[in-house]
Amino acid sequence: MATKIEWASETWSPVTGCTRVSTGCNKCYAERIAIGFAASGHSSKYTRGFKVTQHPDTLNDPLHWKKPRRVFVCSMGDLFHEDVESKYISKVFDTMRRSHVNTFVVLTKRAKRMSLWPEKWPDNVWAGVSVEADRYMHRVDNLRAVNARVRLVAFEPLLGEIAKPNLSGIHWVIVGGETAPKGARKMEKQWVCSIQNECKEHGIPFFFTQWGDAHNLLGPDERKIDGKYYKESPPHIGDQISLF
Numbered sequence: 001m002a003t004k005i006e007w008a009s010e011t012w013s014p015v016t017g018c019t020r021v022s023t024g025c026n027k028c029y030a031e032r033i034a035i036g037f038a039a040s041g042h043s044s045k046y047t048r049g050f051k052v053t054q055h056p057d058t059l060n061d062p063l064h065w066k067k068p069r070r071v072f073v074c075s076m077g078d079l080f081h082e083d084v085e086s087k088y089i090s091k092v093f094d095t096m097r098r099s100h101v102n103t104f105v106v107l108t109k110r111a112k113r114m115s116l117w118p119e120k121w122p123d124n125v126w127a128g129v130s131v132e133a134d135r136y137m138h139r140v141d142n143l144r145a146v147n148a149r150v151r152l153v154a155f156e157p158l159l160g161e162i163a164k165p166n167l168s169g170i171h172w173v174i175v176g177g178e179t180a181p182k183g184a185r186k187m188e189k190q191w192v193c194s195i196q197n198e199c200k201e202h203g204i205p206f207f208f209t210q211w212g213d214a215h216n217l218l219g220p221d222e223r224k225i226d227g228k229y230y231k232e233s234p235p236h237i238g239d240q241i242s243l244f
Helices: 028-042 087-098 111-115 138-143 187-202 212-221
Strands: 011-012 070-073 103-108 125-130 150-153 170-176 207-208
Touching: 028 138, 070 125, 087 125, 103 150, 111 125, 111 138, 125 138, 138 150, 187 207
Parallel strands: 011 070, 070 103, 103 125, 125 150, 150 170, 170 207
Antiparallel strands: none
16 A cells, blocks of 8 residues: 555555554554544444554555555554464465565554564565664564664654664664654654764665654644754665665
């Protein structure tokens, strides 16, 4: 499915639904959308609301795409959720491996399970973790154990300061604020700049998505830092990449 997510051109959800592992969080955008779909009957995928659900009928979808895409995998769920069967995850990896012209981005909060995944990561599959605050930086430690061509951290939504984050072995960083119909928490500029400076120091591509709802009055500057866009990313599969 085409997406408004700036760092991806497509979403693919062979798994939907998730249970929250962060404390004190608003419903994430995926949960809000899923609940809305379930209530309206808009999509048969969400008859179970936001309960973890495998969708084997979607497994072969990427094999039919004619043009290369950067794909956000399970944007509406978590592939490494404990309720997703290992044999099913293997099938998802098999599809990604066979669909070698596409670049797949797998983001998870279940970093420990991802780090223990026994299969080889294909070069066209990037491994990532979401980190909302300093107390979740242990996910980055797990991520470093993943033998993926590209390892990325999404500090999104960034809900607190992460002073001097250890980004060794990381190849891409995404930062963004929280969005919600109401009650979105403010992201401070110093939090963003701390991470951005660390990326500059280590030559890591830095992608800034948005300040979040607390800054919506800024209009066009919603996606800028000091009047400038930062939309850096690693090369796609087939290009050369330096693993710093």
